[in-house]
Amino acid sequence: MTETTDAPKDILANIAQCVQTGKADANMNIPMGSKGQPGVAEWVDQAIAKDVPPQTILAEGLMAGLQVIGKKFAANEVFIPEVLIAARAMHAGMNKLKPLFAEQDMPSRGTFVMGTVQGDLHDIGKNLVCMLLEGAGWRIIDVGVDCAPEKLVAAIKEHPDCAVGLSALLTTTMVAMGKAVSAIRESFPDKTVIVGGAPVTEEFAKEIGASGYAPDPSAAIDLLDRLQPAA
Amino acid sequence: MSEILTITTDEVVPDREAVFEHQGIPAGRAVAAEIEALCTAAMEVFRQAAAPAGVLAEISKADFATLYKGDGQNEDATPVDEIYPRAKHLALFAVTVGEEVSRRIADGFKSKDFVDACMLDSVASASAERAVEIVQQRFLERATARSPAATKGEHRRLAGVPTGETPVPQFSSRAEKILDISSTGGDRRSPVDGVLAYSPGYCGWDISGQRKLFEFLKPETVGISLGESCLMQPLKSVSGVFIIGPKAIHLFDNCYSFCGRCTTHNCRDRIRALDAGG
Ligand code: B12
Ligand code: SF4
Numbered sequence: 281m282t283e284t285t286d287a288p289k290d291i292l293a294n295i296a297q298c299v300q301t302g303k304a305d306a307n308m309n310i311p312m313g314s315k316g317q318p319g320v321a322e323w324v325d326q327a328i329a330k331d332v333p334p335q336t337i338l339a340e341g342l343m344a345g346l347q348v349i350g351k352k353f354a355a356n357e358v359f360i361p362e363v364l365i366a367a368r369a370m371h372a373g374m375n376k377l378k379p380l381f382a383e384q385d386m387p388s389r390g391t392f393v394m395g396t397v398q399g400d401l402h403d404i405g406k407n408l409v410c411m412l413l414e415g416a417g418w419r420i421i422d423v424g425v426d427c428a429p430e431k432l433v434a435a436i437k438e439h440p441d442c443a444v445g446l447s448a449l450l451t452t453t454m455v456a457m458g459k460a461v462s463a464i465r466e467s468f469p470d471k472t473v474i475v476g477g478a479p480v481t482e483e484f485a486k487e488i489g490a491s492g493y494a495p496d497p498s499a500a501i502d503l504l505d506r507l508q509p510a511a
Numbered sequence: 512m513s514e515i516l517t518i519t520t521d522e523v524v525p526d527r528e529a530v531f532e533h534q535g536i537p538a539g540r541a542v543a544a545e546i547e548a549l550c551t552a553a554m555e556v557f558r559q560a561a562a563p564a565g566v567l568a569e570i571s572k573a574d575f576a577t578l579y580k581g582d583g584q585n586e587d588a589t590p591v592d593e594i595y596p597r598a599k600h601l602a603l604f605a606v607t608v609g610e611e612v613s614r615r616i617a618d619g620f621k622s623k624d625f626v627d628a629c630m631l632d633s634v635a636s637a638s639a640e641r642a643v644e645i646v647q648q649r650f651l652e653r654a655t656a657r658s659p660a661a662t663k664g665e666h667r668r669l670a671g672v673p674t675g676e677t678p679v680p681q682f683s684s685r686a687e688k689i690l691d692i693s694s695t696g697g698d699r700r701s702p703v704d705g706v707l708a709y710s711p712g713y714c715g716w717d718i719s720g721q722r723k724l725f726e727f728l729k730p731e732t733v734g735i736s737l738g739e740s741c742l743m744q745p746l747k748s749v750s751g752v753f754i755i756g757p758k759a760i761h762l763f764d765n766c767y768s769f770c771g772r773c774t775t776h777n778c779r780d781r782i783r784a785l786d787a788g789g
Contacts, residue, residue, distance in 0.1 A: 312544045359535045361546045364626045399740030407620050452740040
């Protein structure tokens with residue numbers, strides 16, 4: 281933990297550090313033996329009390345912490361559980377910040393509509409992608425598993441500026457992925473649609489007319505940055 | 512005729528290492544105490560929720576030949592094409608850890624409890640794989656008790672590389688090693704049979720093969736159903752064929768047309784495990 285003064289920059293550094301270690305709040309015993317020590321929730325409270333703007337707490341505390349974990353994940357230094365524990369800690373902070381943002385002002389990188397395609401019930405890959413994109417600032421609309429193309433198109437109509445993600449885990453449901461992309465393209469020819477899942481490849485993504493493929497959530501974040509740069 | 516198998520939860524509780532592997536943690540890597548604790552908690556939930564079940568049906572080579580063709584969507588040449596004609600026993604199987612586990616995983620995700628839900632998911636996946644190992648071992652023991660092990664001559668013949676192909680040196684030396692026929696003198700072990708499972712959706716056996724497998728095996732009797740996209744429910748289920756024969760029949764080089772796209776090359780580990788005694 282950063283040697284603490286109560287200067288805002290130290291508080292932000294502590295928030296980022298607690299996100300990385302997964303220390304959501306004082307009650308949590310992660311890392312082991314840390315029960316009673318302040319976690320993300322308490323540091324965020326302190327930052328709010330010091331009038332640090334919520335936007336700064338989000339960007340320089342919470343998201344900065346998760347970004348470090350995302351990079352370590354991509355470099356095989358940490359693995360799925362550490363990422364999930366960090367994301368949970370980040371959420372503890374987000375929950376404190378939410379009331380400070382009026383719904384419209386909650387800063388967001390954009391809206392991401394995500395679903396597993398028709399005939400496929402797998403959701404763990406989809407969930408992980410959603411969670412990490414949320415950590416990267418995207419507002420997530422999770423349309424669930426076994427999504428008929430109509431369901432996806434309806435969700436896009438509701439969020440016309442969104443980017444879309446489709447997941448499939450079986451070669452059979454990759455066919456449904458192709459159909460979903462075609463249906464989306466009919467109504468939204470220029471929509472950013474990215475695809476992923478164990479059997480999906482870059483080549484297949486091109487074949488079905490998707491905008492891009494990413495093998496994992498970190499790559500999905502980069503891909504979306506390229507396809508739909510932040511305004 | 513399919514046989515309903517009794518599988519207990521205790522039997523299918525997976526090793527921690529297998530769970531961590533599903534969490535993407537490389538084997539042998541130190542795991543932090545809090546992650547160990549998460550795994551212990553997930554194992555406990557799993558014990559409460561699991562309802563393992565399985566079904567097995569022996570099948571003749573002739574029937575399997577028809578079944579394996581499926582709807583004609585397999586790759587042109589596959590490992591199973593080469594292996595099953597040299598087998599001594601074949602049996603179709605399907606196992607599951609039950610619906611309740613998947614329900615708890617889904618509930619966890621819905622309530623945003625990603626950490627625990629994801630760990631439970633890994634426990635359940637590793638457990639489904641463990642269930643396959645349990646059933647396969649039982650089948651091996653039963654089948655080998657029924658019929659004597661093949662003679663060395665038979666093993667040598669059965670282990671031969673497919674006719675018409677030039678023996679691959681690496682293949683031959685590995686076959687010799689497994690058959691223990693290249694060593695000189697001493698008290699030679701008699702060659703033993705080995706079993707491996709092969710599943711639709713892997714190594715050139717198209718996943719549409721699930722349909723014919725289900726027609727023959729009828730896993731619905733233990734609550735495993737097949738959807739239109741060949742997805743089984745409960746999700747944590749595995750199906751396939753057990754192939755018993757001299758260990759060396761399971762040896763093959765991973766140079767099929769589809770191996771270039773394979774991300775796991777898992778066949779190498781499976782062959783190694785068989786080699787080590789499995
Ligand atoms: C664990 C596992 C199982 C477990 C659990 C299955 C489950 N998912 O619940 C068990 C052992 C039960 C199992 C069973 C089967 N399996 Co399986 N299984 C796997 C394995 C090893 C990992 C899947 C997994 O859970 N990964 C973890 C999650 C987090 O990863 P993920 O879903 O891929 O998501 C990540 C990325 O893909 C990406 N991503 C995912 N979606 C999206 C979307 C977007 C937009 C983006 C950008 C990224 C992205 O980000 C995620 C996080 O990194 C894969 C092989 C592999 N290495 O992937 C095979 C695999 C999925 N299985 C396969 C098969 C064939 C089967 C069976 C049909 C075998 C059989 N005959 O029994 C059954 C089917 C089960 C059923 N219900 O019908 C095949 C599917 C391919 C195919 N031929 O269709 C695979 C790919 C193995 C292979 N052949 O290479 N399986
Ligand atoms: S390399 Fe992959 S696809 Fe090829 S046989 Fe081995 S496991 Fe199967």
